[in-house]
Amino acid sequence: MMKILVIVPAFNECGNIGRTVEEIRRVALGVDILVINDGSVDDTVEEARQAGGMVISLPFNLGIGAAVQTGFQYAQKYQYDIAVQIDGDGQHDASFLEKIIVPICQDQADMVVGSRFLEKTGGFQSSFSRRVGINFFVYLINALTGVKVNDPTSGFRAYNKKLIALFAEYYPQDFPEPEAIVVAQQAGARIVELPVVMRAREAGSSSIRYFKTLYYMVKVTLAILLHMIRQRRQN
Amino acid sequence: MNIHIVAMVVSVVIFLFVIDLVRRRRLTFKYAMAWLSVSGGAIFFAVFYRFLFACAAFLGFELPSNFIFFTLFCVFVFLSLLLTVFLCQQNNRNDVMAQKIALLEFEIKELKKSNS
Numbered sequence: 050m051m052k053i054l055v056i057v058p059a060f061n062e063c064g065n066i067g068r069t070v071e072e073i074r075r076v077a078l079g080v081d082i083l084v085i086n087d088g089s090v091d092d093t094v095e096e097a098r099q100a101g102g103m104v105i106s107l108p109f110n111l112g113i114g115a116a117v118q119t120g121f122q123y124a125q126k127y128q129y130d131i132a133v134q135i136d137g138d139g140q141h142d143a144s145f146l147e148k149i150i151v152p153i154c155q156d157q158a159d160m161v162v163g164s165r166f167l168e169k170t171g172g173f174q175s176s177f178s179r180r181v182g183i184n185f186f187v188y189l190i191n192a193l194t195g196v197k198v199n200d201p202t203s204g205f206r207a208y209n210k211k212l213i214a215l216f217a218e219y220y221p222q223d224f225p226e227p228e229a230i231v232v233a234q235q236a237g238a239r240i241v242e243l244p245v246v247m248r249a250r251e252a253g254s255s256s257i258r259y260f261k262t263l264y265y266m267v268k269v270t271l272a273i274l275l276h277m278i279r280q281r282r283q284n
Numbered sequence: 285m286n287i288h289i290v291a292m293v294v295s296v297v298i299f300l301f302v303i304d305l306v307r308r309r310r311l312t313f314k315y316a317m318a319w320l321s322v323s324g325g326a327i328f329f330a331v332f333y334r335f336l337f338a339c340a341a342f343l344g345f346e347l348p349s350n351f352i353f354f355t356l357f358c359v360f361v362f363l364s365l366l367l368t369v370f371l372c373q374q375n376n377r378n379d380v381m382a383q384k385i386a387l388l389e390f391e392i393k394e395l396k397k398s399n400s
Contacts, residue, residue: 085386103390104390105386105387105389105390106386106389106390107382107383107386108382108385108386109382111379111382111383115379115382115383118383119383119386119387122383122387123387123390126387
């Protein structure tokens with residue numbers, strides 16, 4: 050029996066987090082749900098606890114990367130076999146949770162990325178400007194690493210023990226998803242992508258607003274390129 | 285008032301101020317070193333200003349004041365880079381500590397829950 054931890058980073062997700070935790074509990078029996086409260090000032094903690102999640106509260110807002118990394122540190126400390134990352138905003142359909150851990154259970158992958166673009170399965174496909182940004186990262190990551198991930202910004206992911214240990218030690222900080230793929234690939238991880246359905250946010254607003262798209266692209270590109278240089282020098 | 289004397293007085297005041305900060309433990313010696321070196325250099329050039337003129341002429345500056353401004357600019361860029369490195373280091377340490385505190389707090393709560 051594999052020990053599975055679902056990591057749910059949440060920053061001011063009152064109105065979403067309770068539903069997210071309940072949905073995970075409903076569809077995935079026997080998994081532990083760990084909400085990382087990233088310095089929320091609303092009732093995120095209470096809502097998550099009432100829904101039945103374990104809650105680790107960071108003393109102040111550290112950003113999504115450090116919040117997810119705290120989840121990996123917990124998973125490593127308590128020897129979980131699989132860690133699944135799901136956003137706390139209710140965008141990810143938890144019914145795909147069991148599907149994305151299958152390749153890891155069968156030892157066919159070290160990391161599974163849930164993709165909304167792999168199949169035309171419907172659901173939320175993101176805005177035009179964000180699609181442009183996402184496609185840019187698809188080509189950039191492919192050109193640098195040879196790995197093609199169609200939805201590199203997806204925060205719906207599963208990892209095995211090897212990557213839990215890797216990311217407990219180092220996980221990219223702001224907007225970490227595309228860079229995390231590069232970090233995993235550089236560590237020799239087998240990365241698999243599976244189609245999932247995503248929804249539009251139900252309450253609150255996304256942390257990446259439209260005017261931030263360009264800034265996001267420049268910043269993540271630089272972070273990825275710097276990581277590649279650092280990795281080459283270490284080798 | 286002679287400009288050399290003003291320059292010398294200002295440099296000495298900064299030098300003494302840094303030493304006083306170290307003495308009162310407001311500044312650690314490690315980070316005071318850079319400021320002591322800069323103000324020490326300023327005292328040296330204020331006293332031996334002919335050497336300053338010679339350096340400026342040797343490096344091709346038309347006016348010694350341009351040489352002073354250029355040197356100061358380089359020094360401050362270097363110092364701000366050093367401070368940024370220090371800031372990043374502190375930021376990383378803060379993050380690590382915050383994560384450890386959060387994990388420990390969670391474990392303490394769980395222990396209390398299981399004991400009661």
